[in-house]
Amino acid sequence: MKHWNIKVTGKVQGVFFRASTKAVADQLGVKGFVKNLSDGSVYIEAEGDKFALESLLEFCGEGPEKAEVDQVDYEESTDLKGFRNFEVIKKNK
Secondary structure (H helix, E strand, C coil): CEEEEEEEEEECCCCCHHHHHHHHHHHHCCEEEEEECCCCCEEEEEEECHHHHHHHHHHHHHCCCCCEEEEEEEEEECCCCCCCCEEEECCCC
């Protein structure tokens, strides 16, 4: 089990990026969350096996149909959080 922090930049908000990421994560058995950041990027914390995380990262490089991904950065963390599912975090109002 690995924990990756992923940041996706480009035209990635308002294009169903979070919902699509959740669908892919659920298919891969990846746990964690995805949320929009105020700088226009999308931030993901994901836990799973190496293959599942690499597959999620590959999706992030493409995104859903209307997304225009400029860059995907990730770092592996040793801090496992034991997520139970994969959630879309909505902005706090």
